[in-house]
Amino acid sequence: FSMLSLALPLACLLLHLFNTTWLKPQRVRWKLQKQGIRGPQPCFLYGNVPQMQRIQITATKAANHGEIVAHDYTSSLFPYFEQWRKEFGQVYTYSTGNKQHLYVNNPELVKEMNQSLTLDLGKPGYVTKRLAPMLGNGILRSNGIVWAQQRKIIAPEFFVDKVKGMVGLMVESAEPLLRKWEGCIGGGVVAEIRVDEDLRSVSADVISRACFGSSYFKGKHIFSKLRNLQKLMSKQPLLFGVPTFGFFPTGHQKEIRGLEREIESLIWEAVKERKRESSKEKDLMQMILEGAINDHFVVSKDASKRFIVDNCKNIYFAGHESTAVAASWCLMLLALHPEWQARVREEVAQVCREGLIDAESLTKMKTVTMVIQEALRLYPPAAFVSREALEETQIGHFTIPKGVCTWTLIPNLHRDSNNWGCDANEFRPQRFAHGVSSACKVPHAYIPFGLGPRLCLGRNFALAQLKVVLGLIVSKFTFSLSPKYIHSPAYRMIVEPEHGVHILVQRSELG
Numbered sequence: 001f002s003m004l005s006l007a008l009p010l011a012c013l014l015l016h017l018f019n020t021t022w023l024k025p026q027r028v029r030w031k032l033q034k035q036g037i038r039g040p041q042p043c044f045l046y047g048n049v050p051q052m053q054r055i056q057i058t059a060t061k062a063a064n065h066g067e068i069v070a071h072d073y074t075s076s077l078f079p080y081f082e083q084w085r086k087e088f089g090q091v092y093t094y095s096t097g098n099k100q101h102l103y104v105n106n107p108e109l110v111k112e113m114n115q116s117l118t119l120d121l122g123k124p125g126y127v128t129k130r131l132a133p134m135l136g137n138g139i140l141r142s143n144g145i146v147w148a149q150q151r152k153i154i155a156p157e158f159f160v161d162k163v164k165g166m167v168g169l170m171v172e173s174a175e176p177l178l179r180k181w182e183g184c185i186g187g188g189v190v191a192e193i194r195v196d197e198d199l200r201s202v203s204a205d206v207i208s209r210a211c212f213g214s215s216y217f218k219g220k221h222i223f224s225k226l227r228n229l230q231k232l233m234s235k236q237p238l239l240f241g242v243p244t245f246g247f248f249p250t251g252h253q254k255e256i257r258g259l260e261r262e263i264e265s266l267i268w269e270a271v272k273e274r275k276r277e278s279s280k281e282k283d284l285m286q287m288i289l290e291g292a293i294n295d296h297f298v299v300s301k302d303a304s305k306r307f308i309v310d311n312c313k314n315i316y317f318a319g320h321e322s323t324a325v326a327a328s329w330c331l332m333l334l335a336l337h338p339e340w341q342a343r344v345r346e347e348v349a350q351v352c353r354e355g356l357i358d359a360e361s362l363t364k365m366k367t368v369t370m371v372i373q374e375a376l377r378l379y380p381p382a383a384f385v386s387r388e389a390l391e392e393t394q395i396g397h398f399t400i401p402k403g404v405c406t407w408t409l410i411p412n413l414h415r416d417s418n419n420w421g422c423d424a425n426e427f428r429p430q431r432f433a434h435g436v437s438s439a440c441k442v443p444h445a446y447i448p449f450g451l452g453p454r455l456c457l458g459r460n461f462a463l464a465q466l467k468v469v470l471g472l473i474v475s476k477f478t479f480s481l482s483p484k485y486i487h488s489p490a491y492r493m494i495v496e497p498e499h500g501v502h503i504l505v506q507r508s509e510l511g
């Protein structure tokens with residue numbers, strides 16, 4: 001009897017395991033295969049992860065980092081996707097553990113996703129769970145009604161009219177960088193400068209002043225801690241790594257939890273300070289505070305604290321990191337292309353009365369806009385748009401079973417020669433001379449700011465800041481790439497220059 005009483009639960013457990021690790025994923029695969037979607041053969045328990053690791057190791061060995069600036073980094077950064085794309089086309093399926101994925105890089109299908117308003121495609125839980133220390137349950141991670149509420153509170157702070165009012169403080173925030181670089185040149189002619197950290201300071205300063213008003217000086221600590229957290233978390237396999245079944249290296253996790261607590265208390269201090277001040281000025285922090293008080297989804301005091309801290313963290317991260325990295329890529333490309341640098345310099349001199357950059361002059365910066373658009377095409381800081389079918393969903397003529405995660409690789413999509421032409425890997429801002437709609441066949445597949453209802457809500461803010469920073473730097477300085485620069489785009493939650501961007505800077509004759 002005792003043998004039987006042991007055997008029965010054991011058999012149930014094995015059956016359950018077999019069902020979740022093989023039968024269920026197999027059923028999902030069948031549903032996809034029936035629609036003509038192919039993909040690499042998965043192995044038991046791990047899916048295609050071992051294959052992904054093998055392909056990555058081979059690609060890393062073959063990579064020839066830094067010798068020349070080759071703009072197509074897709075086959076060294078995400079080599080399995082490129083290999084499978086060549087084998088199975090623009091839409092294919094693969095698995096990691098018991099999770100089934102759908103690679104969607106067909107411009108027409110991306111257009112369908114972009115135009116769809118469905119919320120049944122949400123942020124994938126298994127990815128965002130790993131990002132939880134960074135993002136909490138703020139707007140970047142949440143889904144459904146919680147997300148809708150957060151978006152309603154935060155989005156209006158970044159509408160065009162609000163952003164226009166922030167141009168002045170963007171200029172102010174960039175001035176220390178200009179003074180610092182001036183100082184580096186000093187009495188000499190040329191200075192070598194690593195631009196990344198300086199640009200990060202500018203965008204941290206901008207977001208702190210613009211969104212968190214008087215508490216902006218607290219921002220400095222928060223940003224440096226968030227940056228450390230980001231670096232630590234990038235050491236873990238964030239997206240496609242081996243299924244860990246709960247076993248992660250604990251050393252890192254402890255450090256991550258420590259940083260998470262420090263960041264939380266810094267933000268909370270800023271919030272308490274704000275409450276004491278009872279500021280009349282309605283900036284983003286004020287809106288988040290009021291949202292936490294008025295929102296009927298936020299029921300307890302603890303939940304209200306979480307709501308505030310998580311959303312502040314989200315804005316701090318989303319708002320400064322990607323803008324700073326985009327500015328670094330822009331400077332790298334302008335350093336490489338003196339002819340475009342000269343055109344930008346000339347335009348800024350023309351449209352800015354007495355050298356002053358304001359909201360009106362930003363709207364006249366056509367060349368600067370083209371350069372930024374082209375930089376965001378070749379080097380989009382966000383590498384992916386990922387979604388999970390929270391319910392069975394239709395994308396174009398495909399039915400996506402519940403639980404499947406879709407992956408759209410932005411850098412690959414932006415290099416599709418069928419959409420962009422045979423010069424897709426070249427830096428040619430001219431293609432944007434008449435806007436995105438004339439630059440390629442399917443403009444909806446140009447997605448540096450994501451797509452659909454979850455499109456980046458800081459888009460206008462980021463573009464204004466990039467114009468201000470580039471406009472000021474290019475009008476004050478002439479620069480070229482330093483021989484120290486090693487071209488090696490790296491994925492650390494966003495695609496950034498692994499060793500930074502080093503340039504040789506001189507005072508510009510116009511500046």
Ligand code: HEM
Nearest residue numbers: 140318319322323326382448449450451454456457458462
């Ligand atoms: C060049 C700079 C930036 C780039 C390339 C960028 C890109 C993106 C992308 C790709 C997404 C994901 C959209 C999706 O999943 O479909 C996103 C979302 C978001 N971004 Fe940005 N972003 C930038 C700057 C900013 C700034 C300056 C802010 C705020 C101040 C911001 C706030 C957000 C927020 C809150 C979301 C989440 C929107 C939602 O889920 O509803 N971003 N961004």
